[in-house]
Amino acid sequence: MTAPASAVVELRAVDKTYGTPQNPLPVLRALDLRVATGEFVAVVGASGSGKSTLLNIVGCLDRPTAGHYLLVGEDVSRLDDVRLSHVRRTRIGFVFQSFHLVPHLTVEENVELPLFYNRIGRRERRARSAQILDRVGLGHRRTHMPNQLSGGECQRTAVARALVNRPSLLLADEPTGNLDSVTTREIMRLFTELHGAGCTIVMITHDLGVADVAGRRIRMRDGRIEHDDGSAAPAAAEGSCSAN
Amino acid sequence: MLGELIVEALRNLLRHKLRSLLTALGIVFGIASVVAMVSAGEGARREILDQIRELGTHNVIVNAQKPPAEQKPDKEEGDYVLEYGLTFHDLRQIRATLPAVTDALPVRDVKDWLWFQSRRVEARIRGVTPRYFERLNLTPALGRRLDDDDGRERRRVCVVRARVLQEARYVGDPLRLDLKIGAEYYRVVGVLPDFASKNPDRAILGLDDRALEVYVPFETVVDRRGLTQSTFESGTWEVSRVELHQIVCTVADEADVASAARGIQAILGRLHARRDYQVTVPIELLQSRAQTQRTFDIVLPVIAGIALLVGGIGILNIMLASVTERTREIGIRRAIGASHRDVTLQFLVETVTLALIGGVLGVLLGIGGSMLLERFTDWKPVITFGAVAVAMGISCLTGIVFGIYPARRAAAMDPVRALRHE
Structure with missing residues (x-):
C-alpha cells in the first residue's frame, strides 16, 4: 500500500469518534484527503466541523478511530507512542494560534526543543536555531524570553521552531488568530515565502482573507469535506520545509 | 542528554525557590536524622569497642568477691578473720595447668589514707607487677612504669593517677613528690593520665574513675602490709584476709579466650568451696554490648523510613501539582515530538534532582547536628563516608519512588487536551 511519492498526506476513509461506545460522538466521517508535496492548503469551516481534529490526526497528535493515514507513504494510523512521537519530531512542524512557546525558555531554547528530542548535540542545535531565527528575522531576539516578545515575534519564533527539524509538513492551527492585521500580513508573507521554497503547508483558519493566500481551500462541515477547490500546481516540488 | 535534563530540572526548581525548598524540607530532615542517627550509632559502637579494648580483648579477669550472706559465727570479734578471695595457689594452678594462658598476674589491693599535710584522703593502693601496665595498656603521661627492680628490691615507689596530684594540690615536679601513704612515704615515679571517658565496664578491672589510685610494686605491698587487713566498717572492725584481689590472665590468641575462661572457671571451682571469685571476659562483654547495639540497627531504618516516607509524600504532592500546572508545557513538548519516555x-529527573538537593542539605544538617550532639552531650558521633553514601542513595531512591507516579501522569496526558489546557 504505497501512495504516489508526491503525496505528503493521504487520508483514506478516516473516521474519528469521541465519546463512549454507547454514546458515540463522530467528529470525522469517512474522510478522504490527499495533499501533494509543495501544496499550501487552507482548511476553513465552522467550529465543530472537525477541522481541528483533522489537523491533530494529520499532525500525529491523535490517531484515527478507523481508516488509514499515510504520511509520506508510511501508514502511521496504528503506530505506538514512541514511533508516533518520532514521526512528529521528524516529519511535522506545528504552529498554534496561541503560539505555545514554553514560557520559561528563551527564544532559542524554544526553537531548539525539537532538536533536543531528536538527540541532536548542543552545538549543532545552537547553530541551527541561530540560522532559522535569522531566517524568520529574529536573530536579534535569540536570548529573549517569550513574554518580552510581541505577538508577531512569538508566532515567528513558533514558526522557526516548527521548521527547525526540516519537516515534511508544516501544520498551522489558526496561526493568525491572535494577531493584528499588520502582523497577520507579516506571518502570511512568511508562509508564502515558505510555500514558495517548497514547503507543504496545511493551515486552519477562520479568516477568509488568510485562506485566500493558500493555493487550495477546503471547507469542512460536520466531519466531512464540503468543498475542495482542488489541487493547484505546487510552487515547487521539494520534499521538506527547509530553512532556506 | 541526562546532563541537560538535570540542568533544565535545576532551572525549573530555581524558578520556584521557596516552593522547592519547602518541598525538599521533608527529605532534608529525614536524611539529616538518618545521618545523625547513623553517626551517633557508629560513635556509640566505636566507644564500646574502645571501652572493651581498654579492658583488653585478650584478657580474662578474675576478681575476688566477698561471699554474700556470710554470717559471722558467734565468736569473739577480735578472733574472727574473714577469709576469702583468690590465693597464690590459684595463681600457680592457673599458670601451671592452662597452656593457653600465657600470663597470669596477681593484684593486691589495700585501702589506706593518703596524707597531704594534715589532710587525709582514702585511696586504693594497688600492688601490681610491671607487666600489669602492659596488659592493660596503661602508659604514664609522665615518668615511667614500675619495673622488675622496683619489685625485687621492695622499693617504696608508686605510679599515681593525675587526680591524686590534683587532690594533693601539689604544683611542683610530680616526680619529686614523696607521697605519704599511711605511715610511710613512697616516691612518685610515674603519673598516669585520668580516664578520658566513662566506661561502665572499668569496674570489672577494679578501676574506678573517682577513686584515687596509687600503683605500687606487688612485692612491696605484700612485704609491708602482710595479707590481713583491718577495716572499720559499719561500726565494727572487720579483719579480713585476702591473698589476691585480682588475677589478670592473658591469652595469646583471641579465639582461645572463651575456652581459657572455662578452664579458669573449672580450676577455681575445684579449689574454692564458695563463690568468692568472679571470672569476666571482656571480649564476651563486647559481644553482648554489640548485641544491644543491634537493636539500634533495627530501630534506625524504621525511623529513617518513616521520615523519608513523609518527605517523599511531600515531594509527590508538589510534583503532582507541578504536573497539573505545567499541563500546557507538556502538551507543547508532546506536539513537538517528545515521547512518553x-x-x-x-x-x-526533576524529582530526583529535588530529592538529591534535599539529600545534600540533609547530610550537611546531619553533620551539623552531630557536631552539636558532640558538643552538648557526651556522645561521640562518628560520620562515616558510608553513612553519607547511604543517605544520598536513600534520597535518590526516594526521588525515584515518589517521582515515578507524577512523571507517569505527565506522560500519560493526551497531548491534544494538554494543549488546550488553560
Missing part, C-alpha cells in the same frame, strides 16, 4: 524522564 521523554516526558517521564524529564519529570523523574
Whole structure:
C-alpha cells in the first residue's frame, strides 16, 4: 500500500469518534484527503466541523478511530507512542494560534526543543536555531524570553521552531488568530515565502482573507469535506520545509 | 542528554525557590536524622569497642568477691578473720595447668589514707607487677612504669593517677613528690593520665574513675602490709584476709579466650568451696554490648523510613501539582515530538534532582547536628563516608519512588487536551 511519492498526506476513509461506545460522538466521517508535496492548503469551516481534529490526526497528535493515514507513504494510523512521537519530531512542524512557546525558555531554547528530542548535540542545535531565527528575522531576539516578545515575534519564533527539524509538513492551527492585521500580513508573507521554497503547508483558519493566500481551500462541515477547490500546481516540488 | 535534563530540572526548581525548598524540607530532615542517627550509632559502637579494648580483648579477669550472706559465727570479734578471695595457689594452678594462658598476674589491693599535710584522703593502693601496665595498656603521661627492680628490691615507689596530684594540690615536679601513704612515704615515679571517658565496664578491672589510685610494686605491698587487713566498717572492725584481689590472665590468641575462661572457671571451682571469685571476659562483654547495639540497627531504618516516607509524600504532592500546572508545557513538548519516555524522564529527573538537593542539605544538617550532639552531650558521633553514601542513595531512591507516579501522569496526558489546557 504505497501512495504516489508526491503525496505528503493521504487520508483514506478516516473516521474519528469521541465519546463512549454507547454514546458515540463522530467528529470525522469517512474522510478522504490527499495533499501533494509543495501544496499550501487552507482548511476553513465552522467550529465543530472537525477541522481541528483533522489537523491533530494529520499532525500525529491523535490517531484515527478507523481508516488509514499515510504520511509520506508510511501508514502511521496504528503506530505506538514512541514511533508516533518520532514521526512528529521528524516529519511535522506545528504552529498554534496561541503560539505555545514554553514560557520559561528563551527564544532559542524554544526553537531548539525539537532538536533536543531528536538527540541532536548542543552545538549543532545552537547553530541551527541561530540560522532559522535569522531566517524568520529574529536573530536579534535569540536570548529573549517569550513574554518580552510581541505577538508577531512569538508566532515567528513558533514558526522557526516548527521548521527547525526540516519537516515534511508544516501544520498551522489558526496561526493568525491572535494577531493584528499588520502582523497577520507579516506571518502570511512568511508562509508564502515558505510555500514558495517548497514547503507543504496545511493551515486552519477562520479568516477568509488568510485562506485566500493558500493555493487550495477546503471547507469542512460536520466531519466531512464540503468543498475542495482542488489541487493547484505546487510552487515547487521539494520534499521538506527547509530553512532556506 | 541526562546532563541537560538535570540542568533544565535545576532551572525549573530555581524558578520556584521557596516552593522547592519547602518541598525538599521533608527529605532534608529525614536524611539529616538518618545521618545523625547513623553517626551517633557508629560513635556509640566505636566507644564500646574502645571501652572493651581498654579492658583488653585478650584478657580474662578474675576478681575476688566477698561471699554474700556470710554470717559471722558467734565468736569473739577480735578472733574472727574473714577469709576469702583468690590465693597464690590459684595463681600457680592457673599458670601451671592452662597452656593457653600465657600470663597470669596477681593484684593486691589495700585501702589506706593518703596524707597531704594534715589532710587525709582514702585511696586504693594497688600492688601490681610491671607487666600489669602492659596488659592493660596503661602508659604514664609522665615518668615511667614500675619495673622488675622496683619489685625485687621492695622499693617504696608508686605510679599515681593525675587526680591524686590534683587532690594533693601539689604544683611542683610530680616526680619529686614523696607521697605519704599511711605511715610511710613512697616516691612518685610515674603519673598516669585520668580516664578520658566513662566506661561502665572499668569496674570489672577494679578501676574506678573517682577513686584515687596509687600503683605500687606487688612485692612491696605484700612485704609491708602482710595479707590481713583491718577495716572499720559499719561500726565494727572487720579483719579480713585476702591473698589476691585480682588475677589478670592473658591469652595469646583471641579465639582461645572463651575456652581459657572455662578452664579458669573449672580450676577455681575445684579449689574454692564458695563463690568468692568472679571470672569476666571482656571480649564476651563486647559481644553482648554489640548485641544491644543491634537493636539500634533495627530501630534506625524504621525511623529513617518513616521520615523519608513523609518527605517523599511531600515531594509527590508538589510534583503532582507541578504536573497539573505545567499541563500546557507538556502538551507543547508532546506536539513537538517528545515521547512518553521523554516526558517521564524529564519529570523523574526533576524529582530526583529535588530529592538529591534535599539529600545534600540533609547530610550537611546531619553533620551539623552531630557536631552539636558532640558538643552538648557526651556522645561521640562518628560520620562515616558510608553513612553519607547511604543517605544520598536513600534520597535518590526516594526521588525515584515518589517521582515515578507524577512523571507517569505527565506522560500519560493526551497531548491534544494538554494543549488546550488553560
